[in-house]
Each structure stands twice: as structure tokens, then as C-alpha cells.
Amino acid sequence: MAPMQETENPTNDASSTPTNETVRAIAARLTGREDEIARHIAARYAEQIVDYRVADDAVTVDAAGVARDNLEALLFNLGRAGPQALQHFEKTRAAAARRTHQGISLESFLHAARIWGEGVWDAFRAVLGSDPDELEAGLEIAGQVMRHVDLVSTVAAHAYLIESQGLTHNAKVLPRDLLEALLGAGHDPDWALRRARSLGLRLAENYVVFSIRPQEVPVGKSDVASIVGVARTCLRPESGGLLIGVRYSDVVALYPLAELKQMQAAKKEASALASAVADRGVGVGMSGWQPGLAGIAMAYAEAKEAGQIAALGGIIGRPVTLDEVLIDHIARFTPHVSRILDDTLHPLLDYDEGHQTALMQTVRAYVDAGFNLTKSAEMLHVHPNTVMYRLRRVKELCGRDPHDPDDLLILFLAMRLAELNPVP
Numbered sequence: 001m002a003p004m005q006e007t008e009n010p011t012n013d014a015s016s017t018p019t020n021e022t023v024r025a026i027a028a029r030l031t032g033r034e035d036e037i038a039r040h041i042a043a044r045y046a047e048q049i050v051d052y053r054v055a056d057d058a059v060t061v062d063a064a065g066v067a068r069d070n071l072e073a074l075l076f077n078l079g080r081a082g083p084q085a086l087q088h089f090e091k092t093r094a095a096a097a098r099r100t101h102q103g104i105s106l107e108s109f110l111h112a113a114r115i116w117g118e119g120v121w122d123a124f125r126a127v128l129g130s131d132p133d134e135l136e137a138g139l140e141i142a143g144q145v146m147r148h149v150d151l152v153s154t155v156a157a158h159a160y161l162i163e164s165q166g167l168t169h170n171a172k173v174l175p176r177d178l179l180e181a182l183l184g185a186g187h188d189p190d191w192a193l194r195r196a197r198s199l200g201l202r203l204a205e206n207y208v209v210f211s212i213r214p215q216e217v218p219v220g221k222s223d224v225a226s227i228v229g230v231a232r233t234c235l236r237p238e239s240g241g242l243l244i245g246v247r248y249s250d251v252v253a254l255y256p257l258a259e260l261k262q263m264q265a266a267k268k269e270a271s272a273l274a275s276a277v278a279d280r281g282v283g284v285g286m287s288g289w290q291p292g293l294a295g296i297a298m299a300y301a302e303a304k305e306a307g308q309i310a311a312l313g314g315i316i317g318r319p320v321t322l323d324e325v326l327i328d329h330i331a332r333f334t335p336h337v338s339r340i341l342d343d344t345l346h347p348l349l350d351y352d353e354g355h356q357t358a359l360m361q362t363v364r365a366y367v368d369a370g371f372n373l374t375k376s377a378e379m380l381h382v383h384p385n386t387v388m389y390r391l392r393r394v395k396e397l398c399g400r401d402p403h404d405p406d407d408l409l410i411l412f413l414a415m416r417l418a419e420l421n422p423v424p
Contacts, residue, residue, distance in 0.1 A: 022137035024079035029127040031075060038068035041119035048115060051108040059102050066095045067116055074120065074148050078141060089155045093248040096156035097176075106160050110153050117149035159248050173228060175199070179245035179252065184297025192293065204240035204256030206292065208266050209299040210319070211285040211307035212251040212277065227251045227277060234273035238262060250307070254296065260289050270319035278317040283310035286319040345414040347397040362390040363402055363411055371408075 030037065042064035045052040052063065069091045099109050121142060128138045174182075178199070181192040196203050212227055228244055231253050235242050240256030255266055267286070274284040285307025287299035302322045310320040348359045362380060366387065369375035377384040391402045400407035 019133070019137050019140055020079040022133050023140050026124065026127060026134070026137055026141065027075045027078040030071075030123055033123075034068045034071050034075070035064075037119065037123050038064045038071060041067045041116050044115050044119055045112050049108050049111050051104045052112065055102060055104065059099075059104070062095065062098065063112065066091060067119075070116060070148065070152060071120060074145065078144060089151065090248075092152050092156050093159040096159040097248065100160055106157060109156055109160060113149050113153045113156065116152070117145050121145050174243055174245035176245070179247065182243075182254065182293070182296050183247075183252070183300045184294075201243070202241070203243075203293065204258070206257050206259075206289065207243075207254040207296050207299060208257055208263070208289055209287040209296060209303040210235070210253040210255060210270060210273070211300070211303040212253065212273070212282060213285070213307045213311055214249060214280070214282050223280070224249070224251065227280070227282060230276050231273060234276055235269050238265065250304070252300065252303075257289055263289055267319065274317055274319045281316065283307055283316050284319040285310055286321050288321065288323070340410070342414075344398050344400055344410055348394060351393070351397055357390070357393075359390055359394050359397070360415065362387060363394060364415060366391065366402055367408070367412055 042060055045063055046060065047053070052059065073089075096109060124138065124141050124145070128134050178192060178195045178201075181195060182203075193203060210231070212231060214223075224246055228246070228251055231244055231251055232242065235253055235255055237256050239258045239262075242256070243254040245252045245254075255269075257263065257266060270284060270286050277284070285303040285305070287302040287306075290296065290299040290302075306320045306322045306325055309325040310316070313325075348363075351357060352359050352361075358380070362376070365376045365379045366373075369379055373384045373387050376387045380387065394411070395401045395407075398411075400411050402408050402411060
């Protein structure tokens with residue numbers, strides 16, 4: 001019996017417009033010059049803003065680093081569909097919190113954000129051509145620069161205000177210096193022990209870490225305080241006291257565990273916490289059990305990463321561990337993986353969009369059905385021959401054979417990346 005052919009209705013494909021291609025080409029002209037542009041922008045801060053002019057050299061170096069980080073994030077996102085991921089603004093949040101202790105006012109910080117936008121746009125204008133495509137792309141770039149400045153200003157203002165208004169020094173949460181020391185930033189475990197003793201706190205030997213984070217930021221000071229209260233209600237460890245701190249928009253909970261076998265009880269309480277904050281759009285990332293105070297930093301990194309992926313994927317109502325989203329982690333952070341997965345994914349997306357087919361859906365069903373053609377066909381309500389035909393089309397379009405385990409892994413990673421960063 002011959003394979004069933006699908007009806008194809010070609011349409012104009014708008015998923016990859018000439019403007020986007022031109023935008024990416026223009027962005028590439030600034031790639032490699034990020035440090036130079038960032039130093040120039042930081043020099044403008046000192047010229048135009050008194051707080052930066054009188055600040056010490058460490059602030060200037062820090063400001064240049066943040067300017068570079070934001071430029072790199074902008075260049076990465078230019079020409080790509082969808083909003084920027086929240087992790088691109090983590091360093092900006094941290095910088096805003098530091099500025100409160102460096103003599104930089106909120107007004108000055110926001111002024112610096114505007115100067116950053118002007119400096120970046122000046123750099124783009126210098127490399128723009130004069131043909132219509134370049135000018136149209138320039139308008140798109142200008143809009144994205146303005147949107148980036150708005151996001152930076154919003155995120156930074158929120159972090160600055162939380163720090164300066166003293167939420168992190170509330171008696172119900174850990175002081176910032178002790179929290180940072182426990183999370184492995186700037187101090188050794190012995191310093192953390194001495195600091196805890198000075199506050200009348202007795203640290204446990206081992207902790208599991210929770211990262212409780214909203215899907216969208218900024219979040220109000222009262223909302224953060226409310227989440228702290230919910231965490232204290234739901235998390236009640238058997239041995240030792242629960243430690244809670246606030247790090248930018250995230251609530252961080254250190255849950256003491258005397259031994260690994262208590263992990264099940266911690267997961268049960270974490271499930272109650274995740275359910276309690278689900279209606280607020282808040283996700284919960286949970287670490288594995290890492291022994292010793294030195295293990296807290298690794299545990300926090302796990303919980304934070306799991307929480308970020310959960311927030312991006314809209315996973316709420318249950319705690320998420322890194323091993324559950326390990327493939328998502330690989331897809332986001334392995335060098336050059338985005339290019340490889342884009343090259344795999346876009347021919348299929350373009351074909352489905354242009355021909356009203358379901359190649360991506362078929363690959364997903366094939367994976368979910370355990371690589372069984374009959375079960376895949378039942379899931380899709382089509383004949384098994386149709387599944388075979390579609391899988392052959394996948395191989396023809398992107399060069400990845402769904403029947404080959406290595407190629408199928410690439411296809412699966414591409415789909416997971418698409419779910420994390422959805423395109424129209």
C-alpha cells in the first residue's frame with residue numbers, strides 16, 4: 001500500500017523576513033566590539049552623571065561590565081522572535097542592588113540606562129547602510145533598543161527599591177551579607193558561621209535549597225513578603241530551623257536535612273508550597289541534597305536553574321528539580337547549541353506554516369509513543385503510512401532522520417528549545 005500523501009497549500013512564509021535577516025547581519029557588525037562600546041558608554045556616565053563622576057574606579061569598572069552584559073543580551077536577541085528571557089537581566093538586578101551601597105541614586109541609575117540606550121544606538125547608526133532594507137532594519141533595531149532600556153529600567157528600579165527600602169534586612173529574613181555568604185558569594189563558610197552566631201542563628205550541617213520565583217518581574221515588595229510568609233507556613237523541617245532570604249525578585253529558602261532519607265518529607269512540603277503560590281504565577285525550583293555548608297552554593301545553583309526553566313516553561317503548582325529539566329538546561333547553555341537546533345527546527349516550522357502540515361506534531365507524537373508507528377498514528381488520528389511519510393519529509397527538510405537515535409535526540413532538543421522560547 002502506497003504511503004498516503006498530504007494535501008499541501010503553499011503560502012507565503014513570514015517566519016523569516018528579509019528585515020530580520022538584515023537585523024541579524026547588522027548586529028553581527030558589532031559582535032566583537034562589546035568591550036569597546038561598553039567602556040565608551042561607561043565614560044559617558046562619568047561625564048554626564050555626578051554620582052558616577054565622584055564614584056571610585058571599582059564602580060566605573062562594574063558599570064562598564066553591566067553595559068557590556070546588556071549589549072551582549074541585546075545583540076543575541078536582535079532578529080529573534082519572542083520576548084527576552086528573564087535570565088538576561090540577572091546581572092542588571094544584581095548591579096542595581098549594589099548601587100544602593102555605592103552612593104548611586106536611583107535617578108542616576110535610570111539616567112545611566114538611558115545613556116546606555118543612546119550609546120548603543122550611536123554604535124548601530126555608525127554601521128548602518130543607506131539602502132531601504134538597512135534603513136527599515138534600523139527602525140526595528142531602534143525599537144528593540146528602546147524596549148531593552150525600558151526592561152532594564154523596570155527590573156533595576158525594582159531591585160534597587162527592594163534593597164534600599166530594607167526588605168532584605170527585615171527581621172523575618174536573612175541579612176543580605178549572610179545570605180550571599182551561604183550561597184557562595186564573597187565569603188568562606190567559616191565567615192558565614194561567625195556571622196550567623198553574631199545574629200543568634202545556629203546553622204545546620206546540610207541543606208536543600210528552594211528558589212521561589214515569579215514568572216514575571218518586577219513583583220511588589222508586599223508580594224515578596226507574602227511569599228516569604230507562605231514559605232514559612234509550608235516548609236517545616238524536622239531538624240533545625242528554616243532560613244529564608246530575598247535575592248532580587250526571588251525568595252530563597254534553606255531547608256535543613258540531617259540525612260538524605262528525609263528528602264521525601266521535604267518534597268512533600270515543597271509540593272504544598274508550590275500549590276499555595278501557583279495562583280500567583282510563582283514557580284518553585286528545588287535542589288538535590290548537597291552535604292555540608294560548602295554544598296549550599298551548588299544546591300542554590302541547581303534550584304535557581306530549575307526555577308528559571310520552570311518559570312520560562314510555565315511550570316507551576318509543583319516543585320521542579322534540575323534533573324527533571326536537564327534536557328532544557330543542556331539546550332539553553334551548551335555552547336553553539338542554539339544555532340544547531342535553529343538549523344534543525346526552522347525548516348520544519350516553515351514547512352508546517354507554509355503547507356498547513358503537522359511535521360513537528362508528528363515527531364512529538366513519535367517520541368511520546370515510544371517510537372511506535374502504530375501508536376503514533378493513533379495519537380494523531382491518521383494512518384501509520386501517513387506517519388511514515390511525514391517522518392521521511394522531516395529527514396528531507398532538515399537532514400535529521402527520526403529513525404536514527406542521534407538525529408532524533410537533536411530533533412527532540414530542538415522541540416524543547418522551541419517550547420522554552422516560543423515563536424509566533
